Protein backbone atom coordinates (compact mmCIF):
# COMPACT_ATOMS: atom_id res chain seq x y z
CA UNK A 1 0.00 0.00 0.00
CA UNK A 2 1.24 3.50 -0.68
CA UNK A 3 -0.06 7.01 -0.33
CA UNK A 4 -0.20 8.85 -3.64
CA UNK A 5 -1.27 12.30 -2.61
CA UNK A 6 -1.88 14.33 0.47
CA UNK A 7 -3.93 17.51 0.48
CA UNK A 8 -3.53 19.84 3.44
CA UNK A 9 -5.89 22.79 3.96
CA UNK A 10 -5.29 25.10 6.90
CA UNK A 11 -3.57 22.20 8.60
CA UNK A 12 -0.83 23.42 10.99
CA UNK A 13 1.45 25.78 9.02
CA UNK A 14 -0.01 24.80 5.62
CA UNK A 15 -2.55 26.97 3.80
CA UNK A 16 -3.31 24.74 0.85
CA UNK A 17 -0.80 22.29 -0.52
CA UNK A 18 -0.87 19.01 -2.30
CA UNK A 19 2.05 16.66 -1.82
CA UNK A 20 2.60 13.79 -4.23
CA UNK A 21 4.41 10.65 -3.15
CA UNK A 22 5.81 7.77 -5.10
CA UNK A 23 5.72 4.11 -4.21
CA UNK A 24 9.14 3.38 -2.74
CA UNK A 25 11.46 5.95 -1.23
CA UNK A 26 10.34 9.51 -0.52
CA UNK A 27 12.56 12.04 1.16
CA UNK A 28 10.99 15.16 2.59
CA UNK A 29 13.59 17.78 3.30
CA UNK A 30 13.54 21.29 4.67
CA UNK A 31 15.07 23.36 7.45
CA UNK A 32 13.72 23.17 10.99
CA UNK A 33 10.09 24.14 11.63
CA UNK A 34 9.05 24.20 7.96
CA UNK A 35 6.31 21.57 8.13
CA UNK A 36 7.94 18.18 7.60
CA UNK A 37 6.63 16.58 10.78
CA UNK A 38 3.27 18.27 10.20
CA UNK A 39 2.95 16.44 6.88
CA UNK A 40 4.00 13.15 8.51
CA UNK A 41 1.48 13.73 11.28
CA UNK A 42 -1.29 14.27 8.72
CA UNK A 43 -0.61 10.90 7.10
CA UNK A 44 -0.71 9.14 10.45
CA UNK A 45 -3.94 10.94 11.31
CA UNK A 46 -5.53 9.61 8.13
CA UNK A 47 -4.58 6.08 9.18
CA UNK A 48 -5.63 6.12 12.80
CA UNK A 49 -7.79 9.20 13.42
CA UNK A 50 -5.44 10.35 16.11
CA UNK A 51 -2.38 12.54 16.18
CA UNK A 52 0.84 11.37 17.75
CA UNK A 53 1.49 14.88 19.02
CA UNK A 54 -1.76 16.80 19.52
CA UNK A 55 -4.07 15.82 22.33
CA UNK A 56 -6.77 18.18 21.06
CA UNK A 57 -7.95 18.10 17.47
CA UNK A 58 -8.28 21.87 17.27
CA UNK A 59 -4.51 22.25 17.72
CA UNK A 60 -3.94 21.09 14.17
CA UNK A 61 -6.06 23.90 12.72
CA UNK A 62 -3.93 26.69 11.35
CA UNK A 63 -3.77 29.58 13.78
CA UNK A 64 -6.53 32.08 13.07
CA UNK A 65 -8.62 29.61 11.01
CA UNK A 66 -11.89 27.92 11.95
CA UNK A 67 -11.52 24.60 10.14
CA UNK A 68 -8.87 22.41 8.59
CA UNK A 69 -9.00 19.54 6.16
CA UNK A 70 -6.68 16.74 5.21
CA UNK A 71 -7.28 14.32 2.40
CA UNK A 72 -5.11 11.40 1.42
CA UNK A 73 -5.43 9.00 -1.47
CA UNK A 74 -3.67 5.70 -1.24
CA UNK A 75 -3.28 2.83 -3.61
CA UNK A 76 -3.94 -0.59 -2.12
CA UNK A 77 -4.36 -4.10 -3.50
CA UNK A 78 -8.12 -3.48 -3.50
CA UNK A 79 -7.84 -0.26 -5.48
CA UNK A 80 -7.64 3.36 -4.47
CA UNK A 81 -8.89 4.47 -1.12
CA UNK A 82 -9.33 8.04 0.03
CA UNK A 83 -9.67 9.25 3.59
CA UNK A 84 -10.58 12.78 4.53
CA UNK A 85 -10.79 14.43 7.92
CA UNK A 86 -12.44 17.78 8.53
CA UNK A 87 -11.36 19.41 11.78
CA UNK A 88 -13.46 21.94 13.65
CA UNK A 89 -12.70 24.34 16.46
CA UNK A 90 -15.05 22.40 18.77
CA UNK A 91 -12.79 19.32 18.49
CA UNK A 92 -15.47 17.35 16.64
CA UNK A 93 -13.99 15.96 13.47
CA UNK A 94 -15.82 14.52 10.49
CA UNK A 95 -14.31 11.56 8.72
CA UNK A 96 -15.01 10.44 5.17
CA UNK A 97 -13.83 7.22 3.60
CA UNK A 98 -14.14 7.20 -0.19
CA UNK A 99 -16.42 10.19 0.11
CA UNK A 100 -18.85 8.62 2.55
CA UNK A 101 -18.99 9.93 6.07
CA UNK A 102 -18.27 7.37 8.77
CA UNK A 103 -19.94 7.80 12.10
CA UNK A 104 -17.64 5.87 14.36
CA UNK A 105 -13.99 6.83 14.71
CA UNK A 106 -13.07 3.14 14.52
CA UNK A 107 -14.22 3.06 10.90
CA UNK A 108 -11.18 5.04 9.84
CA UNK A 109 -8.95 2.12 10.85
CA UNK A 110 -7.64 -0.32 8.31
CA UNK A 111 -8.20 1.88 5.26
CA UNK A 112 -4.70 3.28 5.03
CA UNK A 113 -2.13 1.65 7.29
CA UNK A 114 1.11 3.12 8.47
CA UNK A 115 3.91 2.64 10.91
CA UNK A 116 5.17 5.91 12.31
CA UNK A 117 8.52 6.54 13.89
CA UNK A 118 10.01 9.76 15.15
CA UNK A 119 12.58 10.57 17.82
CA UNK A 120 9.98 10.69 20.58
CA UNK A 121 9.24 7.00 19.92
CA UNK A 122 12.28 6.38 22.03
CA UNK A 123 9.73 6.52 24.84
CA UNK A 124 8.73 3.11 23.66
CA UNK A 125 11.87 1.66 25.13
CA UNK A 126 12.84 4.28 27.67
CA UNK A 127 9.73 5.26 29.48
CA UNK A 128 6.66 3.87 31.16
CA UNK A 129 4.74 0.69 30.35
CA UNK A 130 1.96 2.95 29.11
CA UNK A 131 4.09 3.90 26.10
CA UNK A 132 4.60 0.25 25.24
CA UNK A 133 0.89 -0.46 25.60
CA UNK A 134 0.18 2.46 23.29
CA UNK A 135 2.44 0.88 20.71
CA UNK A 136 0.49 -2.37 20.98
CA UNK A 137 -2.85 -0.58 20.87
CA UNK A 138 -2.04 1.60 17.87
CA UNK A 139 -0.61 -1.26 15.91
CA UNK A 140 -3.31 -3.79 16.78
CA UNK A 141 -6.14 -1.31 16.28
CA UNK A 142 -4.98 -0.67 12.74
CA UNK A 143 -4.87 -4.41 12.16
CA UNK A 144 -8.23 -5.16 13.72
CA UNK A 145 -11.28 -3.05 14.43
CA UNK A 146 -12.44 -5.78 16.82
CA UNK A 147 -9.38 -5.11 18.91
CA UNK A 148 -10.08 -1.37 18.90
CA UNK A 149 -13.70 -1.84 19.96
CA UNK A 150 -12.78 -4.41 22.63
CA UNK A 151 -10.27 -1.92 23.99
CA UNK A 152 -12.88 0.84 24.05
CA UNK A 153 -15.34 -1.38 25.91
CA UNK A 154 -12.65 -2.62 28.27
CA UNK A 155 -11.57 0.91 29.20
CA UNK A 156 -15.15 1.94 29.80
CA UNK A 157 -15.95 -1.01 32.07
CA UNK A 158 -12.62 -0.59 33.83
CA UNK A 159 -13.24 3.03 34.69
CA UNK A 160 -16.75 2.20 35.94
CA UNK A 161 -15.31 -0.63 38.01
CA UNK A 162 -12.67 1.69 39.46
CA UNK A 163 -15.37 4.20 40.41
CA UNK A 164 -17.38 1.47 42.06
CA UNK A 165 -14.35 0.32 44.05
CA UNK A 166 -14.26 3.72 45.71
CA UNK A 167 -17.89 3.48 46.83
CA UNK A 168 -18.25 3.44 50.63
CA UNK A 169 -21.01 0.86 50.40
CA UNK A 170 -19.01 -2.38 50.62
CA UNK A 171 -21.92 -4.75 50.18
CA UNK A 172 -22.96 -2.90 47.03
CA UNK A 173 -19.46 -3.43 45.68
CA UNK A 174 -19.47 -7.11 46.53
CA UNK A 175 -22.88 -7.63 44.95
CA UNK A 176 -22.17 -5.70 41.81
CA UNK A 177 -18.58 -6.59 40.96
CA UNK A 178 -19.07 -10.21 39.85
CA UNK A 179 -21.40 -9.07 37.06
CA UNK A 180 -19.01 -6.38 35.91
CA UNK A 181 -16.10 -8.74 36.14
CA UNK A 182 -17.60 -11.24 33.72
CA UNK A 183 -17.75 -8.49 31.10
CA UNK A 184 -14.37 -7.09 32.03
CA UNK A 185 -12.68 -10.51 31.80
CA UNK A 186 -14.21 -11.17 28.39
CA UNK A 187 -12.94 -7.93 26.90
CA UNK A 188 -9.59 -8.32 28.67
CA UNK A 189 -9.18 -11.77 27.17
CA UNK A 190 -9.74 -10.46 23.63
CA UNK A 191 -7.07 -7.83 24.16
CA UNK A 192 -4.55 -10.14 25.79
CA UNK A 193 -5.02 -12.90 23.23
CA UNK A 194 -4.46 -10.43 20.37
CA UNK A 195 -1.39 -9.01 22.09
CA UNK A 196 0.04 -12.46 22.75
CA UNK A 197 -0.35 -13.42 19.10
CA UNK A 198 1.11 -10.14 17.93
CA UNK A 199 4.10 -10.37 20.24
CA UNK A 200 4.78 -13.97 19.32
CA UNK A 201 4.82 -12.89 15.69
CA UNK A 202 6.76 -9.66 16.06
CA UNK A 203 9.46 -10.74 18.56
CA UNK A 204 11.58 -12.94 16.28
CA UNK A 205 11.35 -10.37 13.46
CA UNK A 206 12.37 -7.49 15.73
CA UNK A 207 15.28 -9.60 16.97
CA UNK A 208 16.36 -10.25 13.41
CA UNK A 209 16.06 -6.55 12.44
CA UNK A 210 18.10 -5.57 15.46
CA UNK A 211 20.82 -8.05 14.57
CA UNK A 212 20.89 -6.57 11.07
CA UNK A 213 21.07 -2.94 12.20
CA UNK A 214 23.69 -3.66 14.83
CA UNK A 215 25.84 -5.86 12.59
CA UNK A 216 25.01 -8.86 14.75
CA UNK A 217 26.86 -7.33 17.68
CA UNK A 218 23.79 -7.30 19.90
CA UNK A 219 21.14 -9.87 20.59
CA UNK A 220 17.73 -8.45 21.29
CA UNK A 221 15.15 -10.45 23.21
CA UNK A 222 11.68 -9.24 23.96
CA UNK A 223 8.99 -10.76 26.08
CA UNK A 224 5.68 -9.79 27.61
CA UNK A 225 4.78 -9.96 31.20
CA UNK A 226 1.01 -10.32 31.08
CA UNK A 227 1.18 -13.85 32.47
CA UNK A 228 -2.02 -14.95 30.70
CA UNK A 229 -1.84 -17.47 27.90
CA UNK A 230 -4.11 -19.90 26.08
CA UNK A 231 -7.44 -19.51 24.36
CA UNK A 232 -9.70 -16.52 24.84
CA UNK A 233 -11.95 -18.57 27.16
CA UNK A 234 -9.01 -19.76 29.22
CA UNK A 235 -7.65 -16.25 29.59
CA UNK A 236 -11.08 -14.86 30.50
CA UNK A 237 -11.54 -17.54 33.14
CA UNK A 238 -8.08 -16.96 34.64
CA UNK A 239 -8.63 -13.22 34.82
CA UNK A 240 -12.05 -13.62 36.34
CA UNK A 241 -10.60 -15.84 39.04
CA UNK A 242 -7.72 -13.42 39.68
CA UNK A 243 -10.13 -10.50 39.96
CA UNK A 244 -12.06 -12.44 42.59
CA UNK A 245 -8.90 -13.08 44.59
CA UNK A 246 -7.71 -9.50 44.44
CA UNK A 247 -11.01 -7.85 45.32
CA UNK A 248 -10.00 -6.84 48.86
CA UNK A 249 -6.77 -5.35 47.62
CA UNK A 250 -8.53 -3.53 44.77
CA UNK A 251 -11.02 -2.07 47.25
CA UNK A 252 -8.24 -0.90 49.46
CA UNK A 253 -6.35 0.71 46.57
CA UNK A 254 -9.44 2.00 44.82
CA UNK A 255 -8.40 0.67 41.43
CA UNK A 256 -8.09 -2.57 39.52
CA UNK A 257 -4.65 -4.09 39.95
CA UNK A 258 -4.70 -6.74 37.24
CA UNK A 259 -5.55 -6.84 33.55
CA UNK A 260 -4.24 -5.70 30.19
CA UNK A 261 -4.01 -2.11 31.40
CA UNK A 262 -1.02 -3.32 33.43
CA UNK A 263 0.80 -5.21 30.64
CA UNK A 264 4.37 -4.48 29.72
CA UNK A 265 7.03 -5.61 27.27
CA UNK A 266 10.55 -6.22 28.41
CA UNK A 267 13.55 -5.73 26.11
CA UNK A 268 17.00 -7.13 26.79
CA UNK A 269 20.21 -6.77 24.80
CA UNK A 270 22.75 -9.50 25.36
CA UNK A 271 20.79 -10.30 28.50
CA UNK A 272 20.69 -6.80 30.00
CA UNK A 273 17.55 -4.73 30.45
CA UNK A 274 17.67 -2.13 27.66
CA UNK A 275 15.67 0.38 29.64
CA UNK A 276 18.20 0.39 32.44
CA UNK A 277 21.48 -0.43 30.75
CA UNK A 278 21.01 0.49 27.09
CA UNK A 279 22.70 3.53 25.59
CA UNK A 280 20.53 6.04 23.71
CA UNK A 281 21.79 4.61 20.44
CA UNK A 282 20.93 1.07 21.49
CA UNK A 283 17.50 2.08 22.70
CA UNK A 284 16.87 3.89 19.43
CA UNK A 285 17.91 0.85 17.44
CA UNK A 286 15.59 -1.36 19.51
CA UNK A 287 12.65 0.98 18.89
CA UNK A 288 13.50 1.14 15.21
CA UNK A 289 13.81 -2.65 14.94
CA UNK A 290 10.42 -2.97 16.53
CA UNK A 291 8.87 -0.58 14.03
CA UNK A 292 10.51 -2.33 11.09
CA UNK A 293 9.22 -5.62 12.47
CA UNK A 294 5.77 -4.10 12.76
CA UNK A 295 5.72 -3.51 8.99
CA UNK A 296 6.38 -7.23 8.52
CA UNK A 297 3.50 -8.23 10.78
CA UNK A 298 1.20 -6.09 8.65
CA UNK A 299 2.50 -7.90 5.60
CA UNK A 300 1.98 -11.32 7.20
CA UNK A 301 -1.61 -10.48 7.96
CA UNK A 302 -2.72 -8.56 4.90
CA UNK A 303 -0.20 -9.50 2.22
CA UNK A 304 0.47 -5.83 1.89
CA UNK A 305 2.98 -3.52 3.51
CA UNK A 306 1.88 -0.41 5.39
CA UNK A 307 3.40 3.01 4.73
CA UNK A 308 6.53 3.48 6.79
CA UNK A 309 7.02 7.02 8.06
CA UNK A 310 10.46 7.72 9.47
CA UNK A 311 10.43 11.24 10.78
CA UNK A 312 13.81 12.75 11.65
CA UNK A 313 15.38 9.38 12.22
CA UNK A 314 18.40 9.53 9.93
CA UNK A 315 20.11 12.39 11.73
CA UNK A 316 20.29 10.32 14.86
CA UNK A 317 22.11 7.39 13.32
CA UNK A 318 25.68 7.11 12.14
CA UNK A 319 26.30 6.84 8.39
CA UNK A 320 26.62 3.11 8.43
CA UNK A 321 23.29 2.61 10.22
CA UNK A 322 21.68 5.21 7.98
CA UNK A 323 22.66 3.22 4.91
CA UNK A 324 21.53 0.00 6.52
CA UNK A 325 18.20 1.54 7.39
CA UNK A 326 17.64 2.80 3.86
CA UNK A 327 18.50 -0.58 2.39
CA UNK A 328 16.06 -2.23 4.84
CA UNK A 329 13.19 -0.09 3.59
CA UNK A 330 13.34 -0.31 -0.18
CA UNK A 331 10.58 -2.93 -0.49
CA UNK A 332 7.80 -0.69 0.83
CA UNK A 333 6.74 2.91 0.63
CA UNK A 334 8.92 4.84 3.03
CA UNK A 335 8.69 8.51 3.82
CA UNK A 336 11.84 9.88 5.37
CA UNK A 337 12.01 13.40 6.70
CA UNK A 338 15.36 15.10 7.21
CA UNK A 339 16.78 18.59 7.39
CA UNK A 340 19.17 17.84 4.58
CA UNK A 341 19.62 15.25 1.92
CA UNK A 342 22.76 13.22 2.21
CA UNK A 343 23.16 11.84 -1.29
CA UNK A 344 25.71 9.27 -0.24
CA UNK A 345 23.09 7.61 1.93
CA UNK A 346 20.60 7.32 -0.95
CA UNK A 347 23.17 6.54 -3.61
CA UNK A 348 22.01 3.85 -6.06
CA UNK A 349 18.35 4.23 -5.04
CA UNK A 350 15.55 5.95 -6.87
CA UNK A 351 13.77 8.35 -4.62
CA UNK A 352 11.23 11.13 -4.77
CA UNK A 353 12.52 14.28 -3.20
CA UNK A 354 10.08 16.76 -1.72
CA UNK A 355 11.29 20.09 -0.41
CA UNK A 356 9.15 21.86 2.17
CA UNK A 357 9.64 25.52 2.95
CA UNK A 358 7.43 27.43 5.33
CA UNK A 359 4.38 25.24 4.76
CA UNK A 360 4.83 25.16 0.98
CA UNK A 361 6.00 22.44 -1.36
CA UNK A 362 8.95 23.88 -3.22
CA UNK A 363 9.91 20.87 -5.23
CA UNK A 364 8.02 17.69 -5.82
CA UNK A 365 9.14 15.55 -8.67
Ligand SMILES: Nc1ncnc2c1ncn2[C@@H]1O[C@H](COP(=O)(O)OP(=O)(O)O)[C@@H](O)[C@H]1O
Nearest residue numbers: 012013032033034035036037038059061062063
Ligand atom coordinates in the same frame (compact mmCIF):
# COMPACT_ATOMS: atom_id res chain seq x y z
N1 LIG B 1 -1.88 25.13 14.43
C1 LIG B 1 -0.83 25.69 13.85
N2 LIG B 1 -0.98 26.81 13.10
C2 LIG B 1 0.08 27.39 12.49
N3 LIG B 1 1.33 26.94 12.57
C3 LIG B 1 1.54 25.82 13.29
C4 LIG B 1 0.47 25.15 13.96
N4 LIG B 1 1.00 24.09 14.60
C5 LIG B 1 2.31 24.09 14.35
N5 LIG B 1 2.65 25.13 13.56
C6 LIG B 1 3.97 25.50 13.07
O1 LIG B 1 4.54 24.44 12.35
C7 LIG B 1 5.96 24.55 12.46
C8 LIG B 1 6.57 23.23 12.84
O2 LIG B 1 6.40 22.36 11.83
P1 LIG B 1 7.06 20.91 11.89
O3 LIG B 1 6.38 20.14 10.85
O4 LIG B 1 7.07 20.39 13.26
O5 LIG B 1 8.54 21.29 11.48
P2 LIG B 1 9.69 20.39 10.92
O6 LIG B 1 9.84 20.74 9.47
O7 LIG B 1 10.90 20.80 11.71
O8 LIG B 1 9.32 18.97 11.14
C9 LIG B 1 6.28 25.55 13.53
O9 LIG B 1 6.74 26.72 12.94
C10 LIG B 1 4.94 25.75 14.20
O10 LIG B 1 4.82 27.03 14.72
Ligand SMILES: [Mg+2]
Nearest residue numbers: 036037038312
Ligand atom coordinates in the same frame (compact mmCIF):
# COMPACT_ATOMS: atom_id res chain seq x y z
MG1 LIG C 1 10.12 17.63 12.52
